[in-house]
Amino acid sequence: MARKRITPGKIRLAEVAKLAGVSPITASRFFRNPEALSAGKRARVESAAKELGYVPNLAARALASQRTEVIGVLIPSLTNNVFADVLRGIYDALDGSRYSIQLANTRYSILQEERLLRLFLAQKPAGLIITGINQTADSRRVMEAVDCPIVQIMEVGPSPIDMMIGFSHFDAAKAAIAHLLAQGYWRIGFLGARMDPRVQRRLDGYRAAMTEAALFDPQLIVTTAIPTSVTLGGTLFADLLAKAPDIDAVFCVNDDLALGALFECKRRHMAVPEQMAIVGFNDLEFMASSEPTLSSVRTNRYEMGRNAAMMVIETLEGRRPAEPVVDLGFSVMERQSSARRS
Amino acid sequence: MARKRITPGKIRLAEVAKLAGVSPITASRFFRNPEALSAGKRARVESAAKELGYVPNLAARALASQRTEVIGVLIPSLTNNVFADVLRGIYDALDGSRYSIQLANTRYSILQEERLLRLFLAQKPAGLIITGINQTADSRRVMEAVDCPIVQIMEVGPSPIDMMIGFSHFDAAKAAIAHLLAQGYWRIGFLGARMDPRVQRRLDGYRAAMTEAALFDPQLIVTTAIPTSVTLGGTLFADLLAKAPDIDAVFCVNDDLALGALFECKRRHMAVPEQMAIVGFNDLEFMASSEPTLSSVRTNRYEMGRNAAMMVIETLEGRRPAEPVVDLGFSVMERQSSARRS
DNA sequence: CAATCGCTTGGTAGCGCTGTCAATATCGGT
DNA sequence: ACCGATATTGACAGCGCTACCAAGCGATTG
Numbered sequence: 001m002a003r004k005r006i007t008p009g010k011i012r013l014a015e016v017a018k019l020a021g022v023s024p025i026t027a028s029r030f031f032r033n034p035e036a037l038s039a040g041k042r043a044r045v046e047s048a049a050k051e052l053g054y055v056p057n058l059a060a061r062a063l064a065s066q067r068t069e070v071i072g073v074l075i076p077s078l079t080n081n082v083f084a085d086v087l088r089g090i091y092d093a094l095d096g097s098r099y100s101i102q103l104a105n106t107r108y109s110i111l112q113e114e115r116l117l118r119l120f121l122a123q124k125p126a127g128l129i130i131t132g133i134n135q136t137a138d139s140r141r142v143m144e145a146v147d148c149p150i151v152q153i154m155e156v157g158p159s160p161i162d163m164m165i166g167f168s169h170f171d172a173a174k175a176a177i178a179h180l181l182a183q184g185y186w187r188i189g190f191l192g193a194r195m196d197p198r199v200q201r202r203l204d205g206y207r208a209a210m211t212e213a214a215l216f217d218p219q220l221i222v223t224t225a226i227p228t229s230v231t232l233g234g235t236l237f238a239d240l241l242a243k244a245p246d247i248d249a250v251f252c253v254n255d256d257l258a259l260g261a262l263f264e265c266k267r268r269h270m271a272v273p274e275q276m277a278i279v280g281f282n283d284l285e286f287m288a289s290s291e292p293t294l295s296s297v298r299t300n301r302y303e304m305g306r307n308a309a310m311m312v313i314e315t316l317e318g319r320r321p322a323e324p325v326v327d328l329g330f331s332v333m334e335r336q337s338s339a340r341r342s
Numbered sequence: 343m344a345r346k347r348i349t350p351g352k353i354r355l356a357e358v359a360k361l362a363g364v365s366p367i368t369a370s371r372f373f374r375n376p377e378a379l380s381a382g383k384r385a386r387v388e389s390a391a392k393e394l395g396y397v398p399n400l401a402a403r404a405l406a407s408q409r410t411e412v413i414g415v416l417i418p419s420l421t422n423n424v425f426a427d428v429l430r431g432i433y434d435a436l437d438g439s440r441y442s443i444q445l446a447n448t449r450y451s452i453l454q455e456e457r458l459l460r461l462f463l464a465q466k467p468a469g470l471i472i473t474g475i476n477q478t479a480d481s482r483r484v485m486e487a488v489d490c491p492i493v494q495i496m497e498v499g500p501s502p503i504d505m506m507i508g509f510s511h512f513d514a515a516k517a518a519i520a521h522l523l524a525q526g527y528w529r530i531g532f533l534g535a536r537m538d539p540r541v542q543r544r545l546d547g548y549r550a551a552m553t554e555a556a557l558f559d560p561q562l563i564v565t566t567a568i569p570t571s572v573t574l575g576g577t578l579f580a581d582l583l584a585k586a587p588d589i590d591a592v593f594c595v596n597d598d599l600a601l602g603a604l605f606e607c608k609r610r611h612m613a614v615p616e617q618m619a620i621v622g623f624n625d626l627e628f629m630a631s632s633e634p635t636l637s638s639v640r641t642n643r644y645e646m647g648r649n650a651a652m653m654v655i656e657t658l659e660g661r662r663p664a665e666p667v668v669d670l671g672f673s674v675m676e677r678q679s680s681a682r683r684s
Numbered sequence: 685c686a687a688t689c690g691c692t693t694g695g696t697a698g699c700g701c702t703g704t705c706a707a708t709a710t711c712g713g714t
Numbered sequence: 715a716c717c718g719a720t721a722t723t724g725a726c727a728g729c730g731c732t733a734c735c736a737a738g739c740g741a742t743t744g
Contacts, residue, residue: 012730023694028732038692055464059410060730062401063699078430081423088420091447103445105433122397230628259628266633286572286601291608354700365724370702380722402700405729 011052020048031056062124069099071127071312072120076108076196081284082254082301083131086153089305090129097313099126106131108196114139121146127312133157133164134197149315151308155198156327163315165308165326169198172297172330173205176251176279179295179332184341185249185277186215189240191261192223192253193232199253202281206251219244228253233260234267241268249277249338255284258294262337278337292336300328353394362390373398404466411441413469413654414462418450418538423626424596424643425473428495431647432471439655441468448473450538456481463488469654475499475506476539491657493650497540498669505657507650507668511540514639514672515547518593518621521637521674526683527591527619528557531582533603534565534595535574541595544623548593561586570595575602576609583610591619591680597626600636604679620679634678642670 017027022041029036030045037045048054062068073090075083087103094101102120106113114136120128121142127149133156135143143150143161155166180188190206192199203223210216222240226232233256240250252258258280262272270276272292280287283298307328311321359369364383371378372387379387390396404410415432417425429445436443444462448455456478462470463484469491475498477485485492485503497508522530532548534541545565552558564582568574575598582592594600600622604614612618614634622629625640649670653663 010730013732014730024730025695025732026693029693032732036692041692057405057730058465059401059404060699061732063399063405063701064730064732066699066733068401078433079423079426081421084421084426088447091420100444102442105430118397123400229631231631234631256628260631263631263633286598289571289573289576289602289605291605352700355702356700366700367702367725368723371723374702378722383722399700402729403702405699405731406701406703408703408729 011054013054013056016045016048016052016054019052020044067124068126070102070123070125071099071129071309072102072104072125074104074106074113074116074120074128074130076106076113076131078105082282082299085301086305086308089302089307090309091305092302093306093309093313099313099316108194110134110136110139117142124148126316127151129153129308129312132197133160135161149312151311153304153308155201156325160325163308163311163321163324163326165304165311165328167299167328167330169201170205170208172281172299173202173251173253174209175205175330175332176281176295176297177206177209179334180249180251180277180279180338181209181213181215183277183338185338186213187244187247187249188215188220189244189247189250190221190223190253191233191236191240191250191257192221193226193228193236193257195223195225202253217244220247228256230256230260230263233257234264235260237261237264247276248341249273249279252278252280255280255282255287255294255296258296258337259286259290262290262294273337273339274342277339277341279332283333287333288335295335295338296333298331298333300330304328353396355396355398358387358390358394358396361394362386409466410468412444412465412467413441413471413651414444414446414467416446416448416455416458416462416470416472418448418455418473420447424624424641427643428647428650431644431649432651433647434644435648435651435655441655441658450536452476452478452481459484466490468658469493471495471650471654474539475502477503491654493653495646495650497543498667502667505650505653505663505666505668507646507653507670509641509670509672511543512547512550514623514641515544515593515595516551517672517674518623518637518639519548519551521676522591522593522619522621522680523551523555523557525619525680527680528555529586529589529591530557530562531586531589531592532563532565532595533575533578533582533592533599534563535568535570535578535599537565537567544595559586562589570598572598572602572605575599576606577602579603579606589618590683591615591621594620594622597622597624597629597636597638600638600679601628601632604632604636615679615681616684619681619683621674625675629675630677637677637680638675640673640675642672646670 013027014024017024022045026041027045030042034042077083104116106116117139125148129151131154133152150162152160152164153166155169156164192203207216222236250261252261258278261278265272265276272278278294280294280296283296287294287296314321355369356366359366364387368383369387372384376384419425446458448458459481467490471493473496475494492504494502494506495508497511498506519530534545564578592603594603600620603620607614607618614620620636622636622638625638629636629638656663
């Protein structure tokens with residue numbers, strides 16, 4: 001016969017209930033839905049729990065209730081500053097709440113993403129935050145089948161799986177080019193790295209703006225699948241200059257590339273912006289304090305993460321946001337590197 | 343009488359066992375310790391699990407086995423590039439293993455850290471990775487009482503709680519100053535932000551090196567508790583110049599400050615390194631591609647994370663590392679910004 | 685004053701898995 | 715052919731909590 005496996009010193013809910021003089025299930029309700037208890041029992045359970053230093057066993061809770069209090073977060077990169085800000089927003093929003101975060105890194109692969117998604121959903125998460133709107137058809141299917149709030153972040157687009165928060169990368173890039181055109185630049189190069197779907201849409205925005213202005217020329221575009229870096233910015237900028245020596249401005253799909261381009265200009269003794277205007281994307285902190293200061297497209301990354309987490313929580317608590325798709329917009333930060341052409 | 347809460351479509355371990363023609367406990371053993379099964383049963387369980395698409399219920403597993411397969415990670419910041427690299431190493435090491443990560447952000451507060459620690463340990467993590475060696479006495483006590491592998495990362499020091507991996511911030515800073523001295527600089531300023539314990543030890547290293555060279559002067563030191571940024575680097579550098587206009591070099595406790603100092607030099611038309619040498623710390627990617635390229639102290643952040651996670655796993659699998667304290671060292675990357683004085 | 689309603693509270697069983705130990709099968713040595 | 719040792723396998727109960735109903739209770743209503 002199997003022996004009992006009682007753990008002696010451990011404080012279980014039953015102990016709290018006994019001390020409070022209520023049944024275990026009433027004690028359980030205190031943690032799940034305190035309003036359902038009468039004021040007297042509520043106080044008794046509360047003080048009993050505090051006195052014993054009760055800590056709920058999450059595994060038992062998850063097993064019995066068939067759900068967890070974990071919000072899954074799928075992002076493509078841990079190193080990218082952009083996602084660090086988003087994550088900070090998510091963690092801040094969840095801090096102090098009952099929910100915790102399970103983070104996974106898709107490494108910019110939608111197949112990896114699908115695998116992780118299945119892994120997550122099998123554990124019945126309370127909610128899910130996933131990057132972008134380009135999931136595989138299978139991923140979409142499993143997400144639509146599952147019954148938990150899901151927020152797609154980083155961009156907005158048609159047909160959200162559930163909820164969505166972000167901005168239009170197409171419009172943002174187009175606005176950056178419009179700014180350069182308005183400042184008097186016309187031979188505007190494009191530097192792109194990694195070329196994930198969002199970067200691709202920035203390229204589309206560039207192309208649209210340039211085509212509208214009848215200035216489009218494929219020679220102006222330099223892209224690579226290599227992950228971005230400052231060093232790469234310098235290299236790509238050099239490639240661009242080789243292809244199109246007559247450019248007067250360059251739009252970089254992120255700020256690392258922009259910084260790399262700036263340094264390459266310095267190495268070549270090209271004056272910025274007099275001989276070469278530069279505009280980046282994301283508006284990382286350093287853009288405002290470089291010499292010259294660098295123009296960029298500011299995106300609301302922290303707010304994106306924060307709001308996404310809040311949308312999940314509100315849905316879980318029955319206060320579903322009125323608007324499932326939130327466009328956080330962007331703003332073109334006009335600085336020295338794209339000052340008006342004299 | 344309570345009704346049975348059977349979930350119809352769900353594939354449980356019992357279903358797999360039935361299809362494989364074995365008992366549930368044997369099927370369980372297949373996942374826990376496949377070698378314990380005979381080759382025949384092993385193959386039968388494996389194919390049954392695959393055929394049914396069985397996914398284990400982690401909550402049930404945790405409840406029954408009284409432990410989880412979660413490794414807790416406590417880091418002070420999500421935005422700091424340094425920790426992004428460490429995290430990447432941890433995630434990479436655990437990718438494909440049975441273990442998952444629970445990440446929490448202490449925001450550089452050891453009280454916050456203590457709170458999170460208690461939260462984590464209450465859920466019986468498989469292991470723990472914690473930043474630094476400056477925990478509260480209470481934190482130390484609870485960690486010593488708990489029975490799971492713990493790795494302290496980012497620095498090495500005496501009396502590890504369990505295991506430790508990092509490097510000496512004191513030695514690293516001292517080596518950076520020694521480099522500057524060897525290059526002919528002697529009036530070397532110090533720029534510090536955030537001033538967490540590791541930064542503090544870098545300051546100690548600076549002080550030791552300068553004192554040994556009989557060059558120490560408190561006027562050369564500018565620090566602040568404000569979180570670091572490139573902008574702050576410029577500001578602090580300006581403060582330093584105001585206090586000590588005759589400096590010929592500056593050591594910055596991180597690369598963001600160094601970059602900010604570089605930009606400030608450019609704004610002031612001070613030639614680097616001719617009029618001002620700059621050395622940073624961490625050797626982030628951009629340091630090698632700035633103009634001029636910036637000297638820095640390279641630290642092995644990715645390896646630190648990776649090895650820390652591997653040390654935890656090895657301990658869990660009974661192959662405890664021979665050496666509980668690992669010093670990963672550092673290297674002074676000598677670049678243009680600290681070229682020899684002519 | 686009985687019937688009804690809503691609010692609290694409790695009893696019972698079970699969520700899906702694994703620790704414990706017993707039972708059986710297999711094997712080499714004498 | 716027998717014995718004990720080792721490798722596999724199975725039975726059972728229980729990990730700590732909550733879903734599900736039912737019951738108790740005072741208040742409300744016609």
